[in-house]
Amino acid sequence: MYNIESKNVDFFYGASQALKNINIAIKPNTVTALIGPSGCGKSTYLRLFNRMNDLIDNTKISGQVLIDGEDIYAKGVNVDSLRKKVGMVFQKPNPFPKTIFENVAYGLRVNGITDKKFIEERVETTIKQVVLWDEVKDKLKKSAFELSGGQQQRLCIARALAIQPSVVLMDEPTSALDPISTAKVEELIYELKTKYTIVIVTHNMQQAGRVSDTTAFFYMGELIEHDTTKTIFTNPKIERTQNYITGRFG
Amino acid sequence: MKTFYKKFSEKFIEGLLMLSGTITSLTVVLIVFFLFKEGLGVFDKKPVEEGYVIALSKSNPLKTLSSEQIKNIYDQKITHWSEIGGKPDSIILFRAEDISNFYSDEEIGENFEGLSTCINRLVDSLPDIIAFFPKKYLAKDFKGHELTVDKVSLKEFFGGKEWFPTAQPSAQLGVLPLILGTLWVSLGAILLALPLGLAAAIFMSEIAKDNVRRIMKPLIELLAGIPSVVYGFFGLVIIVPLIQKTFNLPVGETGLAGSIILGIMALPTIITISEDAMRNTPRAMKEASLALGASKWQTIYKVVIPYSISGISAGAILGIGRAIGETMAVLMVTGNAAVIPHSILEPVRTIPATIAAELGEAPNGGLHYQALFALGCILFLITLFINLAVEFISNRKQHNKH
Numbered sequence: 001m002y003n004i005e006s007k008n009v010d011f012f013y014g015a016s017q018a019l020k021n022i023n024i025a026i027k028p029n030t031v032t033a034l035i036g037p038s039g040c041g042k043s044t045y046l047r048l049f050n051r052m053n054d055l056i057d058n059t060k061i062s063g064q065v066l067i068d069g070e071d072i073y074a075k076g077v078n079v080d081s082l083r084k085k086v087g088m089v090f091q092k093p094n095p096f097p098k099t100i101f102e103n104v105a106y107g108l109r110v111n112g113i114t115d116k117k118f119i120e121e122r123v124e125t126t127i128k129q130v131v132l133w134d135e136v137k138d139k140l141k142k143s144a145f146e147l148s149g150g151q152q153q154r155l156c157i158a159r160a161l162a163i164q165p166s167v168v169l170m171d172e173p174t175s176a177l178d179p180i181s182t183a184k185v186e187e188l189i190y191e192l193k194t195k196y197t198i199v200i201v202t203h204n205m206q207q208a209g210r211v212s213d214t215t216a217f218f219y220m221g222e223l224i225e226h227d228t229t230k231t232i233f234t235n236p237k238i239e240r241t242q243n244y245i246t247g248r249f250g
Numbered sequence: 251m252k253t254f255y256k257k258f259s260e261k262f263i264e265g266l267l268m269l270s271g272t273i274t275s276l277t278v279v280l281i282v283f284f285l286f287k288e289g290l291g292v293f294d295k296k297p298v299e300e301g302y303v304i305a306l307s308k309s310n311p312l313k314t315l316s317s318e319q320i321k322n323i324y325d326q327k328i329t330h331w332s333e334i335g336g337k338p339d340s341i342i343l344f345r346a347e348d349i350s351n352f353y354s355d356e357e358i359g360e361n362f363e364g365l366s367t368c369i370n371r372l373v374d375s376l377p378d379i380i381a382f383f384p385k386k387y388l389a390k391d392f393k394g395h396e397l398t399v400d401k402v403s404l405k406e407f408f409g410g411k412e413w414f415p416t417a418q419p420s421a422q423l424g425v426l427p428l429i430l431g432t433l434w435v436s437l438g439a440i441l442l443a444l445p446l447g448l449a450a451a452i453f454m455s456e457i458a459k460d461n462v463r464r465i466m467k468p469l470i471e472l473l474a475g476i477p478s479v480v481y482g483f484f485g486l487v488i489i490v491p492l493i494q495k496t497f498n499l500p501v502g503e504t505g506l507a508g509s510i511i512l513g514i515m516a517l518p519t520i521i522t523i524s525e526d527a528m529r530n531t532p533r534a535m536k537e538a539s540l541a542l543g544a545s546k547w548q549t550i551y552k553v554v555i556p557y558s559i560s561g562i563s564a565g566a567i568l569g570i571g572r573a574i575g576e577t578m579a580v581l582m583v584t585g586n587a588a589v590i591p592h593s594i595l596e597p598v599r600t601i602p603a604t605i606a607a608e609l610g611e612a613p614n615g616g617l618h619y620q621a622l623f624a625l626g627c628i629l630f631l632i633t634l635f636i637n638l639a640v641e642f643i644s645n646r647k648q649h650n651k652h
Binding site for chain 1: 459460532534535537538539540541542543544545548552553556557
């Protein structure tokens with residue numbers, strides 16, 4: 001049983017085709033890394049899973065994207081509840097202009113939860129889950145902007161986890177962070193795997209090697225190769241993958 | 251030689267630029283200085299017109315009266331001296347032109363040469379008289395005593411409830427009704443314009459498709475370019491009769507009409523500034539909210555509005571600023587009654603409208619003239635305060651975003 005499946009997915013921005021016939025199947029509780037040079041379509045592909053590309057005018061998708069066996073682009077799908085199930089962490093830390101507490105509680109509140117005690121408990125467990133509790137427990141009422149970049153990003157991960165999604169999408173989550181914060185986030189990704197299915201876009205080869213179970217290499221809107229991370233990095237079947245991994249282009 | 255020319259021309263341009271800056275700043279300083287010099291002069295003046303005296307009989311113990319008391323006496327609201335701490339007798343009013351009621355034309359003389367003697371005798375003979383007449387008819391051996399009138403005080407000026415700058419014998423310079431009128435109309439304007447403007451800004455920045463926005467934005471900006479007299483005209487012809495009919499009023503020129511017109515005039519400021527602020531909300535922040543399962547509307551009021559709240563407030567305050575300083579349109583539709591308004595359906599008079607309407611008939615350098623300048627000072631201080639508030643709010647916004 002696969003958690004995420006995409007079947008013959010084509011995607012267009014206006015007239016230009018950004019994704020060509022992508023077929024991938026992702027198992028639950030794994031980390032999948034999407035790699036490839038800039039403009040290869042990996043971020044576009046990631047944003048298909050929570051229908052984030054809907055926000056862009058003039059786009060078109062064909063083929064099927066299944067999450068837990070359900071076609072999320074079928075008619076009558078509730079996008080808001082899909083996004084509740086598929087959380088997302090963005091490239092730059094983007095906390096809301098609210099307190100630390102309210103940032104994490106946001107997802108619960110917009111999904112109609114008003115039980116104060118429940119929210120408090122959930123916020124605390126989620127912040128503990130991202131190993132941020134000791135750093136912020138005394139300033140939960142302070143603005144999230146007072147945190148460092150790395151702390152903000154872990155807060156954003158907590159914000160995504162608070163509504164207990166089953167899939168977490170990460171779009172270059174460490175590209176704006178220093179090496180120490182990056183290490184903390186990577187460690188976190190490794191731990192989160194036990195509970196969530198994670199898809200991560202990264203331009204950092206070492207990171208893909210460190211955190212992921214399988215790796216998909218994209219080039220010019222096409223999926224060139226998808227295999228276990230070990231195979232991709234040590235024994236890729238396609239030459240272009242090897243060239244990219246070894247840094248000969250990209 | 252070439253480098254010399256280059257250096258010289260650079261220095262010359264620098265000098266020219268500096269000169270422009272200096273001239274501009276100097277002009278502003280001069281205007282403010284002039285405004286306050288003329289405006290503050292009002293507190294050095296007496297409310298009785300220069301060249302006139304108010305006199306009482308010698309037996310009357312009162313020495314001074316305030317300008318309000320003088321007005322009430324002449325309006326016959328005070329009819330007995332006892333009401334202002336004198337004898338229990340009723341007051342006899344006298345103005346120079348009343349003299350023929352007391353004396354024959356022969357006694358007064360063809361060219362009023364006997365007038366001073368007549369007034370002298372009259373004041374002497376009537377112990378309860380209060381007489382107001384030109385100073386040149388004050389006899390040398392005057393048998394009454396001249397009443398001293400207090401200078402215009404700050405308390406009278408800001409606390410006075412009546413604005414009759416040309417009243418005889420004593421001008422009434424209470425600016426309270428004008429200040430309240432201004433604030434009243436502006437408050438009404440902002441209450442009308444803020445919800446409408448905010449809604450339009452939200453629609454344009456978050457909901458409207460690009461091509462709709464491309465049509466709406468220039469249309470709204472066009473609203474800012476219409477001359478205010480045209481707004482006034484529109485108000486006078488359309489809104490004033492409409493209000494009169496709807497609320498069944500004797501006149502339609504009311505504070506409400508002013509508020510509606512000013513509200514329309516403040517709309518472009520509010521809309522463009524708050525729309526810009528909302529469009530500045532980082533896309534990533536909106537996406538983060540949507541990615542958490544929030545609906546579009548939840549994202550707007552929980553993320554976009556809080557994020558751009560300082561821009562929205564700046565727009566609202568600048569809108570009020572425009573409303574407070576607006577002259578022509580308000581002058582045309584508010585009815586201009588200088589009384590403290592009790593409801594929005596009464597005529598009111600604002601500070602700018604007062605200045606515009608009255609400056610033409612106020613003699614240069616006189617009390618009335620200076621009082622109008624003092625009004626100008628008040629207006630200046632209000633708008634200065636508003637600008638400082640905007641500055642403060644936008645600074646706080648930058649601080650907030652890192």
